[in-house]
Amino acid sequence: MNKTLILVLVAECWMTIGQICLKKSANRLNGERTDGKPWIIRLLGSILRYPTLWIGGAVMLVGLLFWFAALASGELSFVYLLGSIQYIFALFAAHFFLHEKINTPKLIGTLLITLGIILTAVSK
Amino acid sequence: MEKITKIKQLPLKIFLLIVISDLLDTNAQLLIKKGLGLTDLSSITSFFQHLINFANPDIFLFWIGLMIYLFNFFLWMNILSKTDLSVALPLASFSYILIPIAAILFLHEFVPPTRWLGLVFIVLGIYFVSQSKYSRVSP
Numbered sequence: 022m023n024k025t026l027i028l029v030l031v032a033e034c035w036m037t038i039g040q041i042c043l044k045k046s047a048n049r050l051n052g053e054r055t056d057g058k059p060w061i062i063r064l065l066g067s068i069l070r071y072p073t074l075w076i077g078g079a080v081m082l083v084g085l086l087f088w089f090a091a092l093a094s095g096e097l098s099f100v101y102l103l104g105s106i107q108y109i110f111a112l113f114a115a116h117f118f119l120h121e122k123i124n125t126p127k128l129i130g131t132l133l134i135t136l137g138i139i140l141t142a143v144s145k
Numbered sequence: 146m147e148k149i150t151k152i153k154q155l156p157l158k159i160f161l162l163i164v165i166s167d168l169l170d171t172n173a174q175l176l177i178k179k180g181l182g183l184t185d186l187s188s189i190t191s192f193f194q195h196l197i198n199f200a201n202p203d204i205f206l207f208w209i210g211l212m213i214y215l216f217n218f219f220l221w222m223n224i225l226s227k228t229d230l231s232v233a234l235p236l237a238s239f240s241y242i243l244i245p246i247a248a249i250l251f252l253h254e255f256v257p258p259t260r261w262l263g264l265v266f267i268v269l270g271i272y273f274v275s276q277s278k279y280s281r282v283s284p
Contacts, residue, residue: 130273
């Protein structure tokens with residue numbers, strides 16, 4: 022295991038947790054009436070009402086710092102492609118925390134992405 | 146359960162917004178990478194010191210890249226609120242093709258054939274993931 026790979030894995034773990042928090046808030050927001058206010062006003066209003074929104078944002082910022090460290094340690098084309106591991110993390114995280122179903126197209130897609138990441142990881 | 150309105154035909158405005166988002170992401174990642182260079186990661190403090198060392202002119206590229214990245218995050222949220230993820234995601238995976246090209250042109254990276262093959266599988270995988278019908282759990 023090289024340093025870049027570990028940094029990408031850590032970064033994407035944080036990013037996925039952040040995404041789950043944001044998606045949880047978004048699911049709640051969908052139930053609300055919008056009253057025709059601009060999206061930025063609605064966003065600021067909901068930041069105050071839903072803690073998962075700013076917790077999610079903060080967690081993603083930590084992930085972003087690890088992402089910078091990953092970028093600094095390796096080639097851009099290598100690091101960016103490895104970053105697609107987020108789709109795999111998200112599949113399982115969404116299943117366990119948001120009760121989203123894993124169906125055949127998602128599974129095929131995830132297997133293809135895994136194959137792509139393995140090929141990228143060995144491409145040195 | 147709330148109603149889900151499906152947009153069958155992608156409006157040109159949304160399509161252009163996604164393309165702009167792809168281009169912004171490519172620019173942000175490129176500037177951040179160019180600004181960081183190959184930084185010594187031996188300690189966290191030296192990494193942060195490197196980020197605020199404005200004597201190094203390259204670090205400005207990092208901060209411009211970061212601002213574009215954060216702006217793009219809100220743009221992406223805005224796109225997702227207007228269209229289905231299954232429509233936005235395959236178009237967003239365009240940046241997986243743009244980034245290696247940008248890395249070759251502007252960072253003089255060498256992209257080996259196995260990495261190109263990996264890219265093909267990743268983009269194909271993102272397409273499959275986005276084609277799955279999603280069910281929204283009522284809050």
